[in-house]
Amino acid sequence: MLPGAGMICVKRVAAKARTLRIMSDGTSLHPGSSLSCRPMSVTEALETRMTCRAFRDTPVSGDTVRSILSTAARAPSSGNLQPWRVWALTGDPLLKLEQHIVAKIAAGQLAEPPAEYLLYPENLEEPYLSRRAKAGEDMYRAIGIERNDPSGWIEQFKRNMSFFGAPVGLFFAIDRTFLQGQWADLGIFLQSVMLLARERGLDTAPLGAWSLWHRTVREMLGIPESHLLVCGMALGEMDDAHPINQVRTTRAPLEEFAVLQGFEPSA
Numbered sequence: 144m145l146p147g148a149g150m151i152c153v154k155r156v157a158a159k160a161r162t163l164r165i166m167s168d169g170t171s172l173h174p175g176s177s178l179s180c181r182p183m184s185v186t187e188a189l190e191t192r193m194t195c196r197a198f199r200d201t202p203v204s205g206d207t208v209r210s211i212l213s214t215a216a217r218a219p220s221s222g223n224l225q226p227w228r229v230w231a232l233t234g235d236p237l238l239k240l241e242q243h244i245v246a247k248i249a250a251g252q253l254a255e256p257p258a259e260y261l262l263y264p265e266n267l268e269e270p271y272l273s274r275r276a277k278a279g280e281d282m283y284r285a286i287g288i289e290r291n292d293p294s295g296w297i298e299q300f301k302r303n304m305s306f307f308g309a310p311v312g313l314f315f316a317i318d319r320t321f322l323q324g325q326w327a328d329l330g331i332f333l334q335s336v337m338l339l340a341r342e343r344g345l346d347t348a349p350l351g352a353w354s355l356w357h358r359t360v361r362e363m364l365g366i367p368e369s370h371l372l373v374c375g376m377a378l379g380e381m382d383d384a385h386p387i388n389q390v391r392t393t394r395a396p397l398e399e400f401a402v403l404q405g406f407e408p409s410a
Contacts (some may be wrong), residue, residue, distance in 0.1 A: 188341040193392075195346035195377065195392040196282070196302070197385035198309040203233070203378060207343060208311060209377075215335035220328035226321050227332045230364045237312045240363050244304040244356050248297070254355035259371050264349045270395075278392050287385045303352045309377035314353065314360060316370040329373060339376055348377040 150390050208231050219376065222258065232240065280290070288295035306312045313336070336346045353375030360372055375407060381388055 182373045183342050188338040192341050194348045195381045197309050197382040198379040198388045199382050201380045203311045211339045218332040218335040221324045226317050227329050228316045232312045241276040241305045245301055248301050255358045259354045259357045281390050285390045289401055306377035309379035311378040313376040320372050341374045346381040350375040
């Protein structure tokens with residue numbers, strides 16, 4: 144069996160601070176574990192995956208990271224191009240990079256222009272604008288940061304650049320010559336990484352904000368100029384007692400995003 148694959152056992156079940164993850168069928172799952180030692184289904188991995196914004200410093204082994212990435216590479220890609228490139232850091236290399244970026248932010252620098260790409264359209268329309276606004280408001284409310292508190296927002300932004308305390312930071316890049324199809328393939332690969340992490344009792348946080356620091360990341364990691372830095376990703380064990388990890392974003396109902404034709408009516 145691959146390291147940690149498919150088997151997640153209950154840990155620290157007596158800890159009252161642990162937050163239950165609620166499945167769509169009403170089943171409760173503790174973050175980072177299942178209620179018994181049994182394989183995790185794909186549905187469980189999907190429904191318990193969330194953007195974790197506070198991690199414990201529990202180390203993640205190199206074998207676990209290798210297993211996740213090599214298995215994720217089974218993700219489909221058009222023409223089997225496999226357009227993803229990954230850089231994985233832990234320990235001193237990760238700390239050095241984090242400290243370098245946090246120092247820049249403390250000095251008043253919030254990005255390295257020009258941006259590699261736009262994270263959002265310049266004129267985001269509804270319903271997307273409201274969805275993004277609510278997600279941000281819910282998150283900042285959970286940690287006591289008000290809308291009119293720019294210093295609080297900056298402090299939380301800095302936590303992005305420390306991977307929210309995760310012991311592993313991943314960076315994903317793609318060849319600049321690739322088009323929308325290859326970006327879609329990379330997205331499938333990213334999702335595969337996140338689901339495989341859940342299977343192993345770990346959590347993740349995909350971090351597009353790291354693309355704002357592409358020059359420093361490129362220089363310190365040796366990412367070639369031919370490749371565009373797409374995002375970072377935190378990987379580790381969730382601090383499930385932290386208030387920010389109690390936030391759950393909502394999802395639109397099926398009828399808002401899908402059209403089904405020729406099927407029998409739903410039960």
